Amino acid sequence: MTRRSLDEIDRQIVAQLSTDARTSNRQIASDLGVTEGTVRARIKRMEEEKQIRITAVTNIDRFRNGSLAYIWIEVERSYQVREVASELARITELGFVGEMLGRSDILAITMVRSNEHLAEFVHQRISGLPGVRRTESTLGVNFVKHDYRMARIVS
Template sequence: MSRRRLDEVDRAIVERLSRDARVSNRQIAAELGVTEGTVRSRVKRMEEEKLIRITAVTNIDRFRDASLAYIWIEVERSHQVSEVASQLAEIPELGFVGEMLGRSDLLAITMVRNNEHLAEFVHGHISCIPGVRRTESTLGVNFVKHDYRMARIVR
């Protein structure tokens, strides 16, 4: 299946929804100068093609008793990266798992209460996965910018 390129109207719809996903199709249509049916059909198509997903996002700045933990993972052999990533993706506490280029093979992101909680999580859920060579963890302490909206699509 080839990837569809988003046109300017699609991008404008995504940009508007990224600011407030509860905005009506009618309001988006009025702002963009298109019909409500155009907005509705384009949103439906982008959802069906899994180009967008409309969901609620937590505001991590409001979590006073939790920190964002970045867990950098090296695997033993390069052919194990995908399998380890798949196993990590099955862990419900991980909100992000990605294959990386650079010093580490994988990055996993989760929320933890403190250093001890992070250590327990890494030892109990990640280090025990076959193929994991080593992990390195960092905690986010001050977020200057945190924006999960991915409406700014690179062209």
């Protein structure tokens, strides 16, 4: 299957859906001056080619009983980064796992109820994984801006 790049109409469709994924194809078509069938076909293609995924997103601003925990992970050997990251990605409680450049090799993000919950999670689920040398954790305490659409590519 060949993947095409997103053209201007695709990007406009994605922009509208990223604001409100419930926007109807009819409304998007009207706003863009194309047919509803065009919008439907383009959304279907982008989903099939895994260029977009339409899903509900938790509004982190509404969580009062939890904190966003950033877990910075250093691996023993550089060749282990991908393997450790893949193992972390299997942990359902982690909402983000990424290979990083800089001081740490991997960043994992999750929600925790308390400092104790974070410590327990890190010690029981992460520190003991083969290849993990050390971890450092930080808690987000006040979110000035949280854009759930952060996956947008800056133009």
